[in-house]
Amino acid sequence: MTSDNTAEPIPGGAADRAGSLPFDTSVAHQARIYDYLLGGKDNYAADRVAAEAALKIYPEWAFTARANRAFLGRVVRFLAAEAGIRQFLDIGTGIPTAGNTHQVAQDIAPESRVVYVDYDPIVLAHARALLTSHEAGATEYIDADLRDTSAILEGAARLLDFSQPVAVTLLAILHAIPDSDDPHAIVARLMDAVPSGSYLALTHAGSDLLGQETRDGFSEATDPLVVQDFVFRPLEQVARFFAGMDLVEPGLVRVEEWRPEPGTAGTGTSSLWCAVGRKR
Ligand SMILES: C[S@@+](CC[C@H](N)C(=O)[O-])C[C@H]1O[C@@H](n2cnc3c(N)ncnc32)[C@H](O)[C@@H]1O
Numbered sequence: 087m088t089s090d091n092t093a094e095p096i097p098g099g100a101a102d103r104a105g106s107l108p109f110d111t112s113v114a115h116q117a118r119i120y121d122y123l124l125g126g127k128d129n130y131a132a133d134r135v136a137a138e139a140a141l142k143i144y145p146e147w148a149f150t151a152r153a154n155r156a157f158l159g160r161v162v163r164f165l166a167a168e169a170g171i172r173q174f175l176d177i178g179t180g181i182p183t184a185g186n187t188h189q190v191a192q193d194i195a196p197e198s199r200v201v202y203v204d205y206d207p208i209v210l211a212h213a214r215a216l217l218t219s220h221e222a223g224a225t226e227y228i229d230a231d232l233r234d235t236s237a238i239l240e241g242a243a244r245l246l247d248f249s250q251p252v253a254v255t256l257l258a259i260l261h262a263i264p265d266s267d268d269p270h271a272i273v274a275r276l277m278d279a280v281p282s283g284s285y286l287a288l289t290h291a292g293s294d295l296l297g298q299e300t301r302d303g304f305s306e307a308t309d310p311l312v313v314q315d316f317v318f319r320p321l322e323q324v325a326r327f328f329a330g331m332d333l334v335e336p337g338l339v340r341v342e343e344w345r346p347e348p349g350t351a352g353t354g355t356s357s358l359w360c361a362v363g364r365k366r
Pocket of ligand 1: 116117120154155158177178179180181203204205206209230231232233256257258259262314
């Protein structure tokens with residue numbers, strides 16, 4: 087997409103006022119870069135510059151984004167249709183696009199309840215698109231940082247019944263959390279709050295899925311331009327997020343390899359690990 091056919095979000099909207107991440111169009115934000123990679127219009131010049139710099143080093147990043155989004159559809163269908171889940175806590179929601187979690191879940195089970203969480207003001211500005219629940223179910227949006235698990239759990243408890251299974255989805259968000267914020271402890275706090283039979287689904291950039299040179303080039307191109315961290319982690323560290331859980335088949339694999347439905351994201355090789363675990 088070029089800047090010519092890309093609409094800028096409206097100044098003075100909710101994005102100017104709220105959100106725990108400051109609204110700043112001069113630096114790139116992961117939510118808006120992801121929107122650009124998926125062909126959306128809710129991104130700014132800084133986001134497009136950062137995305138294009140990374141694509142020069144790593145052209146399959148666009149496929150990786152599409153494969154991640156396609157995984158979201160497959161995993162939510164699995165959770166609703168096969169695992170019988172009716173409650174979802176989707177953290178790191180992203181800018182709404184086609185096939186948001188509540189739409190996928192409620193297509194299968196209209197009574198599904200979905201709580202969305204993101205800390206980017208542009209996601210908040212578009213949150214009304216996430217609040218279009220089927221009348222049999224319900225959706226809620228919480229403007230919060232993943233690291234503030236108490237605020238998330240307190241807010242989510244207004245809609246979700248934590249005595250019943252909940253699917254926690256953390257898709258393409260944990261690599262924005264540096265080691266110094268202990269992402270494993272964050273996930274453990276969330277999963278401690280949900281009962282046995284709950285699920286965790288996540289995707290995460292894999293340090294062992296890209297060559298060192300590409301990773302270094304990617305980081306050099308994007309780190310100075312993007313407000314968030316981007317931390318690649320190896321399979322072993324991604325597997326540790328699932329402590330106390332049984333992995334659903336096919337286990338920990340690249341996103342496009344998890345119960346694939348060929349053709350949905352095009353063809354390519356992503357750099358994202360994914361897995362789904364069921365709490366014992
Ligand atoms: C790449 S997008 C993924 C969107 C969606 N989960 C998907 O997979 O299609 C990552 C999202 O995580 C959000 N995010 C990153 N760090 C976060 C944090 N600490 N707290 C809340 N949201 C965060 C970003 O704002 C962005 O919307």
